[in-house]
Amino acid sequence: MISIKKLSFSYPKKPRLCEEMDLELGEGKIIGLLGMNGAGKSTLMRLMAGLLKPVSGEVKFHEVSTFDRAVSFLNQMIFVPEKVSVPEFLKVNEYVSIYKDFYTGFDSDRFEKLLSEFQIIGNQRISNLSFGQQKKLQIAIGLSTGAKLLLFDEPTNSLDIPSKSTFRRVLSGSLQEDQTMVISTHQVKDIENLVDQIIVLDEGKVKLHADLEALENQFVFSQGPQAPEQAIFVESHLLGAQYIARQPEGERISGGSPDLELLFNAVIAGKLTGEFLSTQNQVTHE
Amino acid sequence: MNNLSLSRILKLIKFEFLLHKKYYLLLIFGAFLLVTLYLTQYLSYQRIDMTQYGEKNNFYNGAYFFYVIAILLFVVGQSFMDLRSKVSAERYLLLPALPLEKLFSQFIVKFTLAFLVMPTIFALSAILARWIALEFLIQWTGGITNIDIIDFDVLIPIKQSADWLYYIFILSLILFIPSAIFTGSQYFGKWNIVMVPLFIIVFSVATALSPFIISNLFNDGNKTLGYFLDSSWNIKVFGNEAPLMIYVLLVLFYTGAVLSYIISYYKLKEREV
Known part of the structure; x- marks a missing residue:
């Protein structure tokens, strides 16, 4: 459109x-x-x-x-x-x-x-x-x-x-x-x-363009006392840590729909960027 | 859908009157009141009977001259009022209509008001003012009592003349000045009433003085202004003689009258908010 x-x-x-x-x-x-x-x-x-x-x-x-x-x-x-x-x-x-x-x-x-x-x-x-x-x-x-x-x-x-x-x-x-x-x-x-x-x-650039559903399939947005080692972005939280981690291979952990604030901070920090649309499958992260 | 539509032009005219109804009501009633008050006072104190000199007691020309100037500044010069603020400009530019339709609607509203409605207002005010003056005031002021009713001729800017060049020149002014003021509103906003008249005066004087200035720059500087205004420079066209400068101004004014609207169209089309 x-x-x-x-x-x-x-x-x-x-x-x-x-x-x-x-x-x-x-x-x-x-x-x-x-x-x-x-x-x-x-x-x-x-x-x-x-x-x-x-x-x-x-x-x-x-x-x-x-x-x-x-x-x-x-x-x-x-x-x-x-x-x-x-x-x-x-x-x-x-x-x-x-x-x-x-x-x-x-x-x-x-x-x-x-x-x-x-x-x-x-x-x-x-x-x-x-x-x-x-x-x-x-x-x-x-x-x-x-x-x-x-x-x-x-x-x-x-x-x-x-x-x-x-x-x-x-x-x-x-x-x-x-x-x-x-x-x-x-x-x-x-x-x-x-x-x-x-x-x-x-x-001045599009750092992230993503369908939330596709992100949910690729990443886990969750919180806990500690973030997992492989988390790509972590923020401290009252109850421990909020984190974004890749979905494990062959498994799908349901962490709920993406926390937009956490996602936004991850993108601004450069930890999660790219285009992730339901017709494509390209994502980069540090 | 992207072709010119009369229906959209009419909707734009409706939009103009809806959003600016206070301005239009104030303009019409305000003009009527002010002209009536002024003419009532003016007519009541006329002492000289012009009929003894073979003239009419038609004392409206002076007032109408200044009224026309006011119409140009406060009616024609107030085009595209919605483009004067950012928020109203957003709304106006995004109305689903072509820029040409928006230009036409503004032209129709402003020029119908300026050349039909406002002269009618003046005529009605003059009739009322004369009646009030004769019925109620002259007995106290001692003014003359044989005041003529306003003539239709007063409202027409072109007076009778044997010289066709006179008509062509006056017509060029009638076409150019309103078009410049109409377009000027998109550039100067509320300062249009000052900037465009200033521009026209400066432009005309500069053009008239240009041969004198250029000659003094490139020649020995012995030529005075009078040399260029000398009647021996008059150009004869179809039996009429006039200074060359008049023909220069004619070309500029007629060209300017057309170009003004083209500039207005592109200014509207390229407007960013």
Whole structure:
């Protein structure tokens, strides 16, 4: 669905954020995009949304360059930025009418249902909504457009704890098979048990691109009083140690689904990098 | 889906009025109120009866001249308001519509407002102001009582002339100045009302002075400005004579009028947020 080839990008008079990056995102996935502050997560989201132009290389959606901002692309893509700006003088229904006009696949029933889940009243003024509620409104709109590519930049920022829970529940039940959602966040816990693919950016490069299921087949993510000798990454823990170790040959130990925070730290430490997708089987580690 | 769509242009126009309705309401009602108040006061204190000089008591031209300048700055010069902040620019650029459709919708809204709606507002204000002045105020101010109703001619920027070159020159200004101000909004944002008029003045003066400056750079510097404005330099085209500089400016203004919109289109297409 999204094809990124030899992408290089930098802001004017700033150092390169990414250099010759290659990435392919398929359909039907919820993808978590992780990285340290300044790693380029939001920038990559904006490049995928067509808001930024690559310095070199290409970012394409079904063979169409995203920066061309063709109608056929924009109609299939929704981008919810970290800082949402909703015209406060409008009513909710008036604001939503904009998206109903332009997105031919807008699902009004689904939108009403999401409003209800997020506890937002449709005919009230947006100025009566808190910032968190405005964010939920934008998320509800995003999920109702029928877009094939949904880009959410830090969606859980400004959401209270119950809303984060609602967000996870709504997302896990919402995605169609031909949709792809990319969630950029540094709040790893908010997307645990939600995403099925992870991309970790660091120093302008994709350090890890992996299906969680495939990782689970290759590695054990566990904790105990001591880490095994062959563990490739260890972090101290209240009860001893959290560790990542390779699955033994001929055996499969179930350590539970990958701990995303542990995984992220392992990648940033350079202990676990590579591409590990269900169609491929390449992983490197030190 | 990637072809020009009238339906999307209309949706963009609806979007423009929905998101900026406060601005448009303030503009229309504010213009009506201000013009009415000003003209009421102005008409009430007219003492000189122009009919004795064979003229009409049509005292609206001066006010309308400044009104037109205000329309250019505050209507045409406020194009693409959604591109002025990062967050609204994100929303606007990602609306599923072609850049050309977005350009057309802005052009239609701004120029319909500027050349149809706002002159109508002025005319209605003038009619109301005259009525208020004659009915209620002149008895106290002692102004003249035979004030004419506003003429349609007042609202038309091109006045009668025997010289066709006059029409062509005025038309070039009518086409160029709004187009430059329209495009300037994408570059200067809210400072457009200052920067583009400044640019037009500087550009015109620089062009007019250029032969004098270049001549003094490359020649012996004996030529004065008057030499270049001498009528012996007048070029005769189809029986009309005018200084060469006028023809130079004509070419520049007509070219500029077209190029402005092309620049606006590409600026929109290549905009990054």
